[in-house]
Amino acid sequence: MATAAKTLARNFALRGSASTSTAATFRTTTTRNTARLPLRTNFRQHGRRGFASEAPRASGGSGSTIILALGFAAAAGGGYYIYTQNGDVKLKADADFKPTEADYQKVYDHIAELLAERDEYEDGSYGPVIVRLAWHASGTYDKETGTGGSNGATMRFDPEADHGANAGLKVARDFLEPVKEKFPWITHSDLWTLAGVAAIQEMQGPIVPWRPGRQDRDVSFCTPDGRLPDASQAHDHLRAIFYRMGFDDREIVALSGAHALGRCHTDRSGFDGPWTFSPTVVTNDYFQLLMKESWGWRKWDGPKQFEDKGTKTLMMLPTDMALVKDKKFKPWVEKYAKDNDVFFKDFSEVLMKLFELGVPFESKEEDRMKFKRKE
Numbered sequence: 001m002a003t004a005a006k007t008l009a010r011n012f013a014l015r016g017s018a019s020t021s022t023a024a025t026f027r028t029t030t031t032r033n034t035a036r037l038p039l040r041t042n043f044r045q046h047g048r049r050g051f052a053s054e055a056p057r058a059s060g061g062s063g064s065t066i067i068l069a070l071g072f073a074a075a076a077g078g079g080y081y082i083y084t085q086n087g088d089v090k091l092k093a094d095a096d097f098k099p100t101e102a103d104y105q106k107v108y109d110h111i112a113e114l115l116a117e118r119d120e121y122e123d124g125s126y127g128p129v130i131v132r133l134a135w136h137a138s139g140t141y142d143k144e145t146g147t148g149g150s151n152g153a154t155m156r157f158d159p160e161a162d163h164g165a166n167a168g169l170k171v172a173r174d175f176l177e178p179v180k181e182k183f184p185w186i187t188h189s190d191l192w193t194l195a196g197v198a199a200i201q202e203m204q205g206p207i208v209p210w211r212p213g214r215q216d217r218d219v220s221f222c223t224p225d226g227r228l229p230d231a232s233q234a235h236d237h238l239r240a241i242f243y244r245m246g247f248d249d250r251e252i253v254a255l256s257g258a259h260a261l262g263r264c265h266t267d268r269s270g271f272d273g274p275w276t277f278s279p280t281v282v283t284n285d286y287f288q289l290l291m292k293e294s295w296g297w298r299k300w301d302g303p304k305q306f307e308d309k310g311t312k313t314l315m316m317l318p319t320d321m322a323l324v325k326d327k328k329f330k331p332w333v334e335k336y337a338k339d340n341d342v343f344f345k346d347f348s349e350v351l352m353k354l355f356e357l358g359v360p361f362e363s364k365e366e367d368r369m370k371f372k373r374k375e
């Protein structure tokens, strides 16, 4: 009997044969096709691009950059004006400027345009690495002390940018800098989470309600290293990390469904490879593969990880396998594998909660915005 991965691989081979009728049925990040296929592929093997160390970009810029930024700000209707002081050119926020939902939708639209345009990145999309940035910016939250979380964007600073778990995220932060320049009124911490929402929605995931209100904080608010999960560990570690943020077992499993997206990189985490054959489309394939595929240890010099026995091209981390080994996690994996709609509903709710961790909102829950996808 063919394994799930072999079936996926066969579909991939079909796509490779460039049959237009077949290709038309595959879901891609640029063509939205809501028809549910049992298994989808838009997998492309790409050469790995290395990203070296994570030194944050120096802030500030030349006068011409600032004037350019002013042009963008004006174009975006951002309520900013320019003034000079001792020859210094500065941008200053208009305190009266109150961005509306339409202003935030413009930010969303710009990110969506950039995601579509800049398809030179691996697997054709920056979407997965942006989702990882939004998650790592939020997942430092500690409910006991109220520290960490998406309020602050402290990964802009060396101590946090250099945490091992954040290796490779400079590429996502840099991707978003032109957006910050175009809309200088938005905080980095609002921008990173809004970009996470945009990436999920533009990769055909569920609508994720979002609200603004995060303030950027200085370097003294950087969280200590070790708050994000260690992929080499087991169920007890997952619970310790995610319970600290205030999540329960169902939510831990739903969040892990993000690993339908993207891949591991030997020059970042040390692990290697994608979890699914469609790493730029939000699907429940991660759960299907966890349930249906046979997984064995990969024989290699790198850290311990699993590979599918069928094609040996997919991977699972020890923490991913913990979801099917643990009696309380497994029923949720089964449920999400069987029902993509239930997964999408829970995934949307849990992402919304993740991106709001640690934020002292002035707005109400009913003020959350639902962004329209790019046409």
Ligand code: HEM
Residues within 6 Å of the ligand: 128, 129, 131, 132, 135, 168, 229, 230, 231, 232, 238, 255, 256, 258, 259, 261, 262, 263, 264, 265, 266, 268, 269, 270, 271, 317, 319
């Ligand atoms: C459950 C605990 C988790 C562990 C141990 C874990 C671990 C990892 C590791 C080791 C990588 C590879 C990084 C690299 O080498 O580039 C990765 C990638 C990724 N993770 Fe997780 N993760 C977890 C949860 C999550 C959650 C909750 C989300 C989002 C909601 C998420 C989203 C992603 C995405 C989208 C990527 C792909 C990034 C890319 O393609 O560059 N992960 N994760």
